[in-house]
Amino acid sequence: MSCFKEFTKGLIKExxxxxxxxxxxxTLAVTTMAQNGLGMGLATTxxxxxxxxxxxxxxxxxxDTVRLPCFIVIIAGFVTFVSxxxxxxxxxxxxxxxxxxxxxxxxxxxxxxxxxxxxKNKVLxxxxxGLGMGLxxxxxxxxxxxxxxxxxxxxxxxxxLAPDFVEPMTIFILPAxxxxxxxxxxxxxxxxxxxxxxxxxxxxxxxxxxxAQLEAGKETV
Amino acid sequence: MDLKPTIVLSIVTTVVSALLIVAHNLTYVDTxxxxxxxxxxxxxxxxxxxxxxxxxxWLAAGYAIEKPDSIEKLIIKNDGMYAFEIIADGYNKxxxxxxxxxxxxxxVKGIEVVSITDTPGLGTNVNDPEFLSCFExxxxxxxxxxxxxxxxxxxxxxxxxxxxxxxxAAAVNTALCVYREMGAMK
Numbered sequence: 001m002s003c004f005k006e007f008t009k010g011l012i013k014e015x016x017x018x019x020x021x022x023x024x025x026x027t028l029a030v031t032t033m034a035q036n037g038l039g040m041g042l043a044t045t046x047x048x049x050x051x052x053x054x055x056x057x058x059x060x061x062x063x064d065t066v067r068l069p070c071f072i073v074i075i076a077g078f079v080t081f082v083s084x085x086x087x088x089x090x091x092x093x094x095x096x097x098x099x100x101x102x103x104x105x106x107x108x109x110x111x112x113x114x115x116x117x118x119x120k121n122k123v124l125x126x127x128x129x130g131l132g133m134g135l136x137x138x139x140x141x142x143x144x145x146x147x148x149x150x151x152x153x154x155x156x157x158x159x160x161l162a163p164d165f166v167e168p169m170t171i172f173i174l175p176a177x178x179x180x181x182x183x184x185x186x187x188x189x190x191x192x193x194x195x196x197x198x199x200x201x202x203x204x205x206x207x208x209x210x211x212a213q214l215e216a217g218k219e220t221v
Numbered sequence: 222m223d224l225k226p227t228i229v230l231s232i233v234t235t236v237v238s239a240l241l242i243v244a245h246n247l248t249y250v251d252t253x254x255x256x257x258x259x260x261x262x263x264x265x266x267x268x269x270x271x272x273x274x275x276x277x278x279w280l281a282a283g284y285a286i287e288k289p290d291s292i293e294k295l296i297i298k299n300d301g302m303y304a305f306e307i308i309a310d311g312y313n314k315x316x317x318x319x320x321x322x323x324x325x326x327x328x329v330k331g332i333e334v335v336s337i338t339d340t341p342g343l344g345t346n347v348n349d350p351e352f353l354s355c356f357e358x359x360x361x362x363x364x365x366x367x368x369x370x371x372x373x374x375x376x377x378x379x380x381x382x383x384x385x386x387x388x389x390a391a392a393v394n395t396a397l398c399v400y401r402e403m404g405a406m407k
Contacts, residue, residue, distance in 0.1 A: 062229055063225055063229055065226045070229065073230075077238075080241050081240075081241060084241070084245055087248075088248040091259075098338070099338075
């Protein structure tokens with residue numbers, strides 16, 4: 001794949017959040033306000049790019065048996081570094097992100113891209129992949145966050161948009177609203193990108209032994 | 222036995238740790254003797270405009286005891302008002318950062334929350350004027366109960382935030398205790 005494609009695939013077509021369904025916990029947690037989503041997304045992008053870079057550089061040196069512990073130590077190192085920097089220079093953002101900043105370490109997107117891509121590809125594609133995935137994540141956080149903030153408080157990025165007589169629906173900034181909004185956004189994106197639902201793969205299905213469809217002769221490949 | 226994986230993992234861990242130690246030392250700011258802007262804002266909203274300073278040496282300032290470890294800072298305003306900054310354990314260790322001011326008779330005057338790192342939406346609910354005002358006037362042994370309080374020093378816990386409520390009570394009791402021991406305020 002050309003280098004440019006490595007970057008753009010993460011934005012929409014293989015958006016880690018809305019298409020690959022990775023990193024859902026921080027999505028639900030920080031999208032109560034659009035600007036928190038932006039901050040979290042950018043912090044994650046930074047960690048993702050750095051960890052992809054380092055892991056791609058070290059891919060030949062890290063033995064297969066300890067690759068996951070090594071990846072996690074490197075990722076945790078970058079997250080701690082971001083945490084230290086935010087505490088010193090942007091303490092308000094640090095407090096807004098709170099515990100979720102440390103939880104970037106276990107964000108599936110980062111370990112997922114390290115394992116699936118950076119450990120098997122050259123440095124430049126890995127960096128671009130990290131950048132694309134990170135920005136795609138940021139984009140989805142901003143979209144979900146804006147919807148939740150607008151419907152839940154009548155503001156976007158702190159700017160009041162809804163007229164005075166419209167009562168905001170607080171449920172959108174609570175967890176239930178978060179799940180609902182996220183589900184709707186994923187569904188709408190699926191329609192826009194004309195994604196077909198996955199056909200069942202009978203060969204890999206764990207319930208092969210007791211499947212009624214199979215006995216009726218309706219095996220699908 | 223192949224030692225290479227172990228060695229590589231050890232090296233990676235050591236290098237990452239070393240780099241983080243350097244980054245931490247380069248940016249660490251010791252705020253033990255200063256009023257940070259955030260703390261300053263809280264003081265102003267709690268005790269009004271004025272000049273604030275921290276008493277670092279208690280014996281030199283005329284109090285009966287040295288600053289105990291349980292008190293984070295003793296903050297004094299130029300018109301004589303003062304508050305203890307106390308960091309208490311709520312649900313998280315050190316989850317409650319509170320300013321507590323005392324009346325001259327040894328009872329609690331007021332509580333202001335500087336920051337809470339307990340669970341957002343649950344523990345953070347102790348930052349409620351209705352709950353915090355229950356402590357005003359208490360002069361002895363605040364106790365958190367889970368039913369309607371029967372005596373003056375009993376306070377009902379915030380629903381879903383028992384640990385955090387107990388943390389606030391513990392901080393109040395620390396303030397009461399230290400106030401008794403420190404002697405006359407200047």
